[in-house]
Amino acid sequence: MTDYLEIKSIVKSFDGKINAVDGVDLSIAKGEFITLLGPSGSGKTTTLLMVAGFEHPTSGTIELTGRDLTKIPPYKRNVGMVFQNYALFPHMTVEKNVSFPLRMRKFNRSEIETRVRRILDLVALTDHAAKYPRQLSGGQQQRVALARGLVFDPDVLLLDEPLGALDKNLREQMQVEIKRIHREIGITMVYVTHDQTEAMTMSDRIAVFNKGKIEQIDVPLKVYREPTTRFVGEFVGDSNLFDGLVKGGAVDVTGIGAIRPPRADPKLEGRAVDVLVRPEWLRIVAPNDRVADGELTFEIVVDDTINYGDSILLFGKAQQRSVRVRAITSHAGIFARGAKVRVAIDPANVFLIAR
Amino acid sequence: MLMVRPQIVAWALLAPATIYLVVLFVAPLVQVLFLSFTDPKLSANHFIRVFSAPLYLRTLGVTFQAAFTVTAACLVLAYPLAYVMARSKGRLGIILLAIVGISFWTSFLVRTYSWLVIFGNRGPIAALYEAMGWGEMPQLLFTSFASTLGMTHLMLPYMVMALYAVMSRIEDNYVRAAHSLGAPPFAAFRTVYFPLSLPGVINGSLLVFAIVMGFYVTPQLLGSPQSRMISQLVAEQVNELLAWGFASALAVVLLAATAIVITIYNRVAGLDRLWGD
Numbered sequence: 282m283t284d285y286l287e288i289k290s291i292v293k294s295f296d297g298k299i300n301a302v303d304g305v306d307l308s309i310a311k312g313e314f315i316t317l318l319g320p321s322g323s324g325k326t327t328t329l330l331m332v333a334g335f336e337h338p339t340s341g342t343i344e345l346t347g348r349d350l351t352k353i354p355p356y357k358r359n360v361g362m363v364f365q366n367y368a369l370f371p372h373m374t375v376e377k378n379v380s381f382p383l384r385m386r387k388f389n390r391s392e393i394e395t396r397v398r399r400i401l402d403l404v405a406l407t408d409h410a411a412k413y414p415r416q417l418s419g420g421q422q423q424r425v426a427l428a429r430g431l432v433f434d435p436d437v438l439l440l441d442e443p444l445g446a447l448d449k450n451l452r453e454q455m456q457v458e459i460k461r462i463h464r465e466i467g468i469t470m471v472y473v474t475h476d477q478t479e480a481m482t483m484s485d486r487i488a489v490f491n492k493g494k495i496e497q498i499d500v501p502l503k504v505y506r507e508p509t510t511r512f513v514g515e516f517v518g519d520s521n522l523f524d525g526l527v528k529g530g531a532v533d534v535t536g537i538g539a540i541r542p543p544r545a546d547p548k549l550e551g552r553a554v555d556v557l558v559r560p561e562w563l564r565i566v567a568p569n570d571r572v573a574d575g576e577l578t579f580e581i582v583v584d585d586t587i588n589y590g591d592s593i594l595l596f597g598k599a600q601q602r603s604v605r606v607r608a609i610t611s612h613a614g615i616f617a618r619g620a621k622v623r624v625a626i627d628p629a630n631v632f633l634i635a636r
Numbered sequence: 637m638l639m640v641r642p643q644i645v646a647w648a649l650l651a652p653a654t655i656y657l658v659v660l661f662v663a664p665l666v667q668v669l670f671l672s673f674t675d676p677k678l679s680a681n682h683f684i685r686v687f688s689a690p691l692y693l694r695t696l697g698v699t700f701q702a703a704f705t706v707t708a709a710c711l712v713l714a715y716p717l718a719y720v721m722a723r724s725k726g727r728l729g730i731i732l733l734a735i736v737g738i739s740f741w742t743s744f745l746v747r748t749y750s751w752l753v754i755f756g757n758r759g760p761i762a763a764l765y766e767a768m769g770w771g772e773m774p775q776l777l778f779t780s781f782a783s784t785l786g787m788t789h790l791m792l793p794y795m796v797m798a799l800y801a802v803m804s805r806i807e808d809n810y811v812r813a814a815h816s817l818g819a820p821p822f823a824a825f826r827t828v829y830f831p832l833s834l835p836g837v838i839n840g841s842l843l844v845f846a847i848v849m850g851f852y853v854t855p856q857l858l859g860s861p862q863s864r865m866i867s868q869l870v871a872e873q874v875n876e877l878l879a880w881g882f883a884s885a886l887a888v889v890l891l892a893a894t895a896i897v898i899t900i901y902n903r904v905a906g907l908d909r910l911w912g913d
């Protein structure tokens with residue numbers, strides 16, 4: 282992976298006391314789709330604004346293809362940005378909005394026309410070129426913002442929660458759209474969201490932010506299956522986190538029993554750990570079902586169930602510890618409150634997080 | 637529970653304001669219009685006189701000129717001030733807002749008298765001339781310059797407030813978006829910020845223009861007796877000559893002239909035209 286956009290230990294403090302961004306390192310490959318995921322106030326927007334040039338890092342550097350960006354003003358960076366509320370110019374038509382960056386760069390008229398036509402085609406807005414932003418739906422405005430951010434071939438496109446204002450259906454539609462555009466023009470995208478599903482479905486890699494720091498950078502599946510910190514395990518996806526102690530290569534899960542994960546890190550030997558078991562990694566064992574060798578089974582008492590139609594989420598307790606189980610089943614009826622259910626964990630589906 | 641039709645409630649709530657406006661605004665206006673054609677006898681003579689005597693046309697011209705000058709001067713002075721107020725994040729914006737607010741709430745009369753002092757024979761300017769040995773200070777009081785300056789000073793807070801109201805609602809992200817799209821600071825201002833601030837420019841200009849057209853106190857106290865504004869003429873007709881009919885005709889002309897200018901301005905610079913559809 283060649284480094285294209287290189288963020289080197291940037292720190293940003295607004296008040297000189299607390300670091301809103303606290304030593305972030307991130308190297309991004311050309312053409313990559315990277316997502317900054319994290320809770321509110323974790324420093325995602327601030328990081329993005331520093332890349333765009335609207336905030337100055339307190340320390341650290343940002344390099345694009347080896348050239349230091351930190352001293353270059355935003356309008357000379359050639360970095361596109363899509364804002365959460367789009368920031369479409371209300372006094373310009375769609376066409377004028379989209380041609381704005383080209384006019385600023387003094388492109389000639391025919392070049393402007395060609396490019397605007399091509400990009401409006403890409404986002405399927407050709408028929409709306411003469412409209413003003415407020416005459417468009419939320420999804421259309423979003424596409425104008427994308428077109429405007431892409432039309433001048435920026436080196437990087439930054440997107441700050443671009444789908445935050447849209448309803449669920451439209452959001453999913455736009456996720457697909459943005460991915461398609463990313464594929465078709467192969468531009469490097471840095472995408473900010475606090476929606477973990479969005480991050481999982483769209484990204485090449487996810488950087489999980491917490492309190493101004495990156496807790497983990499990895500491909501989505503790895504972030505989901507092998508979170509390096511308890512925070513990541515909890516923030517990304519639904520989770521059961523049990524207390525455990527590693528002894529002789531096996532982990533003793535407090536109140537539940539011992540299990541031997543095949544790939545346990547030898548460095549964890551003798552240490553207390555968080556044991557991550559995703560709700561769908563637990564299997565409901567019917568009375569006649571076989572239990573494989575090495576599987577850990579235990580009993581839970583059902584508190585509640587949510588039926589999603591395609592699956593159910595079961596909330597229960599094992600020895601006073603809350604447990605969630607997600608199962609693909611249509612037998613929600615049998616899991617009444619107070620019912621006892623046996624569940625099994627496959628050792629391959631246990632991940633140990635160092636404390 | 638007693639059921640009251642919502643319309644009745646709405647009318648009941650609107651009634652005091654409506655009655656107030658009809659009694660104190662619409663009725664006198666109708667009376668002025670009536671007097672202008674009937675006092676002392678039914679005719680259009682007053683209007684013929686206004687438009688045939690050079691004195692009155694000249695006064696109308698002076699009034700327009702003062703209104704244009706003051707509006708333009710206020711705009712030029714207020715725009716940068718409101719811009720800084722709206723854009724500065726820290727204490728500066730609040731301090732400026734407070735200063736403008738204070739002058740906003742200080743009476744017209746007090747502020748007009750303060751110019752009498754400043755431009756007077758024993759005022760600071762006279763003292764400066766004396767101290768520097770520049771000789772006799774130029775005549776400042778009772779000139780159109782003093783009157784225009786005074787009115788500009790009085791109207792400045794109105795213009796600042798009108799601009800600030802609009803500018804403070806222009807999100808930073810518009811300007812940021814312009815920068816990220818390649819617009820250097822001045823280009824971003826010219827193509828994005830300024831057009832977005834235009835509603836404030838229009839509101840402020842209309843407000844200042846309309847008020848200055850009818851200004852009385854300041855031109856009376858500071859201005860030149862040779863180039864009076866129309867409301868001074870109206871006052872003179874009423875106070876000294878008791879010519880209610882002619883005074884009313886002058887007032888009607890002033891009102892009509894102001895309305896015409898505002899209508900034209902709205903046609904040319906109307907918001908509906910600026911922002912499409």
Ligand SMILES: Nc1ncnc2c1ncn2[C@@H]1O[C@H](COP(=O)(O)OP(=O)(O)OP(=O)(O)O)[C@@H](O)[C@H]1O
Pocket residue numbers: 295296301302319320321322323324325326327328475
């Ligand atoms: N201009 C500013 N002045 C002072 N503090 C700021 C400023 N901008 C952000 N902060 C602070 O910096 C921290 C990080 O903010 P940031 O906007 O980067 O968070 P975020 O991860 O984008 O959150 P969200 O998901 O809510 O958008 C927050 O504590 C915020 O209050």
Ligand SMILES: [Mg+2]
Pocket residue numbers: 325326327441
């Ligand atoms: Mg944010």
